[in-house]
Structures are given as structure tokens and as C-alpha cells.
Amino acid sequence: MPTPDQQRDLELVRDSLEGEPEAFGRLLGHYETMVYNLVLRFVRQREEAQDITQEVFINAYTHLGDYDHSRPFVAWILGIARNQALYRLRGLKRREVASDTIEDRPASGIEGDSHTQVQNKQLEHEVLRCLDALPEKYRTVIVLRHLLERSYQEISDALSMNLGTVKTNIHLGRKLLREKLQRMQLID
Numbered sequence: 001m002p003t004p005d006q007q008r009d010l011e012l013v014r015d016s017l018e019g020e021p022e023a024f025g026r027l028l029g030h031y032e033t034m035v036y037n038l039v040l041r042f043v044r045q046r047e048e049a050q051d052i053t054q055e056v057f058i059n060a061y062t063h064l065g066d067y068d069h070s071r072p073f074v075a076w077i078l079g080i081a082r083n084q085a086l087y088r089l090r091g092l093k094r095r096e097v098a099s100d101t102i103e104d105r106p107a108s109g110i111e112g113d114s115h116t117q118v119q120n121k122q123l124e125h126e127v128l129r130c131l132d133a134l135p136e137k138y139r140t141v142i143v144l145r146h147l148l149e150r151s152y153q154e155i156s157d158a159l160s161m162n163l164g165t166v167k168t169n170i171h172l173g174r175k176l177l178r179e180k181l182q183r184m185q186l187i188d
Helices: 004-017 021-043 046-062 073-091 114-133 136-147 152-159 163-183
Strands: none
Touching (some): 004 021, 004 073, 021 046, 021 073, 021 136, 073 136, 114 136, 114 163, 136 152, 136 163, 152 163
């Protein structure tokens, strides 16, 4: 039985396929930020992430007829985003990190005095740096689970990965991240 969000997505996909142009726009509106955030975690550059996000939705629109309605749309679109980001990464040569990388973004949701804000921003920066240093298979599942708040099943569907493998990769990724943070003496 589909959830209300899944039912909404199925209706919007159907309407899009029947030629209703605003239906796909509504789908895009629901998932644009989520797709962008996932892509940004891979490419680490805002402009590049914006370009890839546009490519993801162009690909999704072009191949909407291939969408398997038995899977949640969110899993399908996140799978496209992941594949597109990895494809682009393989094609990019290592280059100087731009000044508008994710590490430069302001810390969000942090309250308190400016000294505490600076400390929290530095901690956030180091955690993200450690996360970025994880092997791709661990980084991907941790980003999907903790930053994008996807369920284990959604991650499994998006990555076409066995549910047990998803859980194992999340566990091992957390362990590696914790070890890195402990070595840096950022956590006990």
C-alpha cells in the first residue's frame, strides 16, 4: 500500500505522462532540494551541483516512461542523482576547490554566542570533511540516511542494494566516521 506521498508522486507521474506540464514541475518542486543536497555531497561545488541537478531532472523527464511504478519515485530520482553525480565525478579532473564549496556555507540552526557559533561551525566543517573522505559506498548511504533522512528501504531502492547491505554499509560508515573524528580528538 503506497504512502500518501508515494500516491501523490504516482498521480503526478501519470499526469506528466498524459501531457500535463505542471505535473512534472510539481514533482521537481518536491524533490529538487533533496536531489541537489545529495549531488552536492558528491561534487562539493555548488555550481556543479546545480548543473547536475538540472541534468537529473532532464533525464528523469526524458525517461519518465521507464519509471517502474512499483518502486517509490523518490528512490528512482535519488538513484538517477547518484548515478549522474558519480558519472560527472569520473569525468572531472581534480581541480582547485572553489571558494563557494559547501564548507563555506554558514552554519545553520546554531544558537548561542559568537564563540560557540564559531566552534560549532568548525566542528561541522571537520565532520563534513571526514564524511567526504569516506569511501563512496559508505558516504552515500550515510548522506541518504542522516542528511537526507531517507529510510533504509528508500536507500535500498535508490541504490538497488540489498537492505542488509545498506544497513551494514551504514554501520561500517558510521564506525569509520567515528574513528576519524576520534583520531582528530573531536569526539570521545
